Amino acid sequence: MAQKSNVSRQQTVLAIFLVIGAIYIIRLFYIQVIDKSYTLSANNNVLRYVTQYPARGLIYDRNGKLLVYNEAVYDLMVLPAQVGEIDTVEFCNLLQIPVEGFRERLNKARKYSKYKPSLFEKQISKETYGFLEEKMYKYKGFFVQPRTLRKYPKPIGAHLFGYVGEVTQSMIDRNPYYKSGDYIGINGIEKSYEEVLRGKKGLKIKMVDVHNREVGSYADGRFDTTSVMGQDLYLSIDGELQEYGEQLMTGKMGSIVAIEPASGEILAFISSPSYDPNLLVGRVRGKNFKLLTEDPVKPLLNRAMMGAYPPGSTFKMVTDLVGLQEGLLTTQTRYTCQGPGSSPIRCTHNHQSPLDVLVAIQQSCNPFHWLVFRSIITGGGHGSIRNNYVAWRKHVISLGFGKKLGTDIQSELSGNIPSAETFDKIYGKGRWNAMTIRSLSIGQGEILVTPLQLANYAALMANRGQYIVPHVVKSIGNQNSKTAPFQRHISTIDRQHFEIAIEGMRQVATLGTAKWYQIEGITMAGKTGTAENPHGEDHSLYMAFAPEDNPKIAIAVVIENAGFGSTWALPIASLMIEKYINREVKRTDLEERMISSKLIN
């Protein structure tokens, strides 16, 4: 009996051992073989994914001169779990941040994660980092991540380039390429060429130990990807001309756009008042952006594409071209002008009468153009006044007005060439006629054009009825590569009619309003405009191309609230043409007067 009891006691003890052993083996099978979450946690423990940020592509002008490059900055990151006792006063002084903010930033980072790095201070300059670097060993738990920021050697081209900023949550939601902390082009060509400029982010997988020290790369870097720098852009912009134009526009509100007619390449793209693009970079961006937004002269507004103005007298050739095309106007046609006593539109110039189309353009005669317009709308061969108007409008739109041109710069306005429906709405169907809409004949009324459209119109004139969509990028990657060709548009007006209009424009420059600003050795063909502005002083406009026999540059200048086109827009345009074609300006007095004039109160 005792023996049996002993045997069973021995077995009980053995059973206890074996049961525990079996439980442990089952448990191990569960956590090692069945439950995969531990493997995942192990990877999260050890692997740190470090994004490699590429530098954005550089931007050069048409002569290979650097316009936009990158500058190294440093994002200061913090790992809250490792932060020890540090001299916060010294640290904050080095960083140039208020000492009170230290705790707050650290707590914010802690709230995100104690063990993952978060941004402590972004975009520390190279200089500041220089001081910081020497003492970095003292600040346990902090490290820097190199980034790049845009830098502009000259304070020009702000509206053209746009700017770069951090992605917002909504951008991240729309495009999975972007992750929090990435930079993205927000405006200008930085936005329209974002995918070319941004390059490709890389990823390094590093192994870290429990103290978050890097102990090497994962799998010898087999899964790492290197970052690829963005592609460079070669612009059609002439940097010198751009700078000169911005100089001429100081103290004035308005815009200059210059285009090479044969290619549609934009040579200068100026909106004034402008700002130094370096202001919208890095840590100072937020503060400066606010200041610029609040500025009453709206320096952030890109007037070259988003300013819409009545074209005034610059539009008169359009009226003539349609008249010529529709067969309602010939070089023989003459109308009488009663000068200031004309009705329904007065003439503001003193000239011979009756007069033909060449003199009418040269003298910018209002009554002549009204009469041409009336014959188109009233006597056109399309069956009705409304149909005649629709035909007129179709011609106008084929000249590049009333629609977006499709340029490669972001945010273009379409301007306005009112539709027949619009007039139906305003006046009632069948209740409007040439008389009702007479202001259109001289580029007033509902018509609005952007300076870009006006410059394109000048280029179309130079090309005798054709234009290539104006654009700013010549080549991508290297200077010789070709971008996808921009579309060529052919207007509904026959080529020979342009010769007549151009002859008129040539006479403007030699005999008419522009004769005081002729350039030695260069013949301009142009037209001034003084656009009535219901909100204040008239706008001063000028459009031209030169040389007349071999056009190299087409230009439009708009100066807001400056009065006559011949007083401001014309001389500025003539200086631009001289600068572009001769590479230097001889008329230094005129230049000096234009630069120093302040037209903004």
Added chain:
Amino acid sequence: MRERNNIFNNIDWTLVILYLVLVVMGWLNIYAAVYNEDYNNIFDITQSYGKQVIWILSSLFLALLILLTHPRFFSTFAYLIYGFMVVLLVVVLGIGTEISGSKSWFQIGGFGLQPAEFAKFATTLALAKFFNGQHLNLSLPKNKMIPLLIIGIPAILILLQNDTGSALVYSSFILVLYRMGLSGNFLLAGLMVVAISITTLMVGTLYVVILLVVITALLFIFIKRNRRNIATVIAILIMGIGLTYSVEMGVEKFLGDHQKARINVLLGKTLDPQGVGYNVNQSKIAIGSGGFFGKGYLNGTQTKYNFVPEQSTDFIFCTVGEEWGFLGSTVVIVLFMLLLLRIIMVAERQRSEFSKVYGYGVASILFFHFMVNIGMTIGLVPVIGIPLPFFSYGGSSLWAFTILLFIFIKQDMNRNALL
């Protein structure tokens, strides 16, 4: 006894080989746990794996010495050795060095010695001596009190050193007592105490009391034959309820915050992967990420990059789990099972009660260490810092376990003698 000339006669090679295998596996895993490319020589004595070589060699020397002693040496001097160890435990309280919260170390030169480790075999010897040669009637109060004192004195002294883990090891002697005739009810009672305590901590006092009352009532209704045991049943009920309340009070009053937190994490009442639960969580991640075949020797990332704390000592099993996978872990568990079964088997073949009781003591102590150490690394037992026998880095523990086991092997060599 002619054969005495040859000291390896009668030696139980199974135990010796199991011992050697475990020690060598431990050493290789210590190397992997603290692997450092700058010091990749496994014999580099500036590193813990190099030091472990010294501990292993000196342990083998100790083992040899033990095998060379007179057959009656340990049975004769059992009480003396026990007394000496108790004195050391008292002395260390006075002049010992405190290392990580426990005042349990003698610092001799660069090496620390922990008397608590050696008190285990001394206590086992004393217990064996007490049961030797006589058929004790354990129902006599005197015969119950003396073994409790033998076990209790060193346990309390170790508790005073603030080394709760080592003190808890002494509870394993309940298996020895059970084998020697202690009523199985004590084992059951022990199990119930554990069950009630854990349930109380998990669901709260009130529910446990209700549960106990309901169970008692059911017993009362359905078991009609044994009505005369009513008094016993009610006594057990009252004791159970008392225990429930004392567990709650004990936790509130006597346990430190970190101990309470550890218990809460283990019971799943709180999740705190970066705080108290960090060790267990990282340990489970290391073992769990090993998969079926493991990541391969020296390829463990969790242990190598120090995510697991105390990886060469208390958490050495993580390295096994991570680098050798389920396969390697199972091998280690099976090896321990074989060792324990073999010890019990060998113990049962002893003619002398002394050797048999000693053998059960050895098995109980090794089993407790095995259960608690591996159990905590896989999250089944609270984190109690005791080493895995033969595996964990450390001189005191390896020496102590070697002595513990080899005294038994020595006794077994004279298994036919009545000591």
